[in-house]
Amino acid sequence: MRKVNPIILIAISVVGFGGLLIAGVAVFFLFNAWFGLPVGAQAPDQPIDFPHTVHSGSIENGGLGLDCTFCHRNVAEGAAATVPSVQQCMFCHKQITGTSDKAKIEISKLTELSEAGQPVNWKRVHRLPDHVEFVHDAHIRYFSEMNGISASEVCSTCHGDVASMVKVKQVRALKMGDCVDCHRKYSAPTDCTICHR
Amino acid sequence: MVIEVIERQTRKWQMVVDVDKCTGCQACVIACQVENNVALNSDEIFRQRRATEWIRIERYWEGEFPNVKARFLPVLCQQCGNAPCEPVCPVFATYHNDQGLNVQVYNRCVGTRYCQNNCPYHVRFFNFWEPVWPESLRNHLNPDVTVRSRGVMEKCTFCVQRIRRGELDADREGRQLKDGDIQPACAQACPTDALVFGDISDSNSRVSGFAENKRKFHLREELGTDTNVIYLAKVDAEAKDRSHA
Structure with a gap:
């Protein structure tokens, strides 16, 4: 060799x-x-450290126990869930200026923006591609009617337990397979024009 | 968990175009352009014959001077029941849905343009370029409609976003969809009410009323495309060509 x-x-x-x-x-x-989750679906840093735990966490856990629909008002009425305007935040935060130092700092950011007439530039957490039209109201209505629960209890189906998240992150892939699986499971329409138009 | 089957009422959308009422004002063309994020056309694009107009007004001159008459014919996707564009698509980007709509799925389209070649009405358009809008119009785009990117076919959808919205709104308010709830942008903008949209399976709808009209004709009926757009001929004793006059 x-x-x-x-x-x-x-x-x-x-x-x-x-x-x-x-x-x-x-x-x-x-x-x-x-x-896996889409790229960039990890919890981004927000301009204001908004704790969902304090606002929508249950009262036993030291939260306020607000309904999701208290702030995301359009969720049962239209396609977009809508992020509340600064004005809507100030509805409460004119009086509530925070107890801890951290809260005082964060709320003062909000007050400054409100006085300057500027919006909060929240970083988007859940983003679908441009050619997908997700409609919130139909999903909320169907699940709440089927299970006899309030609109706010439906949100966690896709968004996870946001009430216990200090920083909101995406928990479900929310890709087409995810959508179609669920639509088939509940005999929802699977015509392309339901989402793509 | 209880699995319920949602009963969806079968509908068949149709449009009636009364040529006698059309004045050729182009309001429908502009309304469609705005509603459906259709890219802006320039003179150059028209010269290249690549202009995108989901609905267009075709103009014909009839007669000799001084007895010249202008004839107008709005042409949009005929939503054929037996569509020539569908079997030629290699990726099933265009298909027929249960409401009689000829659907174009943009994210499936690979841009072979076979469908455009096979369409006898020239109502399918190819995005030769990435659509651009002037900065002032960027925020005017309709959020319910996909902005088609380069390399994708597009065509009239019968404003499917409005159909879906109408269905959902009726569902939320717990009522049945009634005739006139859903209007595509062109029909809404038409000042003479020449375009009428509705559900042909509902016997009380306005379009059903035109079903037996004597002036009724289809475009290129001889091809057997079974179109869902019905034309009503012009009422004119002097007209030479009865088919579009």
């Missing part, structure tokens, strides 16, 4: 292992993209 230069052997093995590694990384990213 002809003797092969060991350097060539090492080179071949390095290239081989390198190729495997790159292929492995590529497969990992593909799987991650297919099954």
Whole structure:
């Protein structure tokens, strides 16, 4: 048998292992993209540290126990759930200026924006592609009527337990497979124009 | 958990275009452009014959000077029951839904343009460019309608976003959808009421009233496309061509 230069052997093995590694990384990213949450769905830093725990957390846990619909007013009436305006925040926060130091700082940010007439530039957490039209009201109505629960109890089906999140993050993939699975499960229409138009 | 089957009432949407009432004012064209985020056309684009108009007014001159008459014919997607565009799509981006609509799914479309070639009415449009709007119009886009990107076919949808909204609104208010609840942008804008939209399966709707009209004709009926847009011929004793006059 002809003797092969060991350097060539090492080179071949390095290239081989390198190729495997790159292929492995590529497969990992593909799987991650297919099954995981969309890129950028992790909890972003918000301009104001708004704690859902304080506002919508249950009273036993030291929250106020507000309904989701108290602030996201349009959720049962239209396609968009709507983020409340600064004016709507000030409806309460004119009086409530916070007890802890942290809360005082965050609420003062809000007051400043309100006085300057500026909106809060919240970072979007749940984003669907442009060619998808999600309609909140139909989903809220169907689930609340079917299970006999209030509108605010339906939200967690897709959004997770936001009331216990200090920083809101996306919990469900909210990709087309996710939507269609659920639509099939509840015999909801699966015509393309329901979402794509 | 109880699984309920939602009963969806089958509807069949149709539009009646009364050519006798059309004055060729182009209000429908503009209304459609605004409602459906249709890209703006320039002179250059018209010269290239790539203009996107989901509904257009075709103009015909009839007679010799001084007895010239202008004839107008609004042409939009005929939502064919037997659509030539559908079987040629290799990716099923265009298909027929249960309400008689010929649907274009933008995110499935790969832009082969076979459907455009096979359409006898020239109502399908290809996005040759990424659509651009002047900065002042950026916030005027309709959020309920997808902005089609480059390389995608588009066409009149019978304002399906309004149909869905109308259905949901009726559902929320716990009532049945009634005739006239849903109007596409063109029909809403028409000052002479030449465009009438409705559900043909509802025997009391306005479009059903036109079903037996003597002036009724379809565009290119000989092709057997079974269109869902009904035209009513112009009432004019002197007209030479009865089909569009």
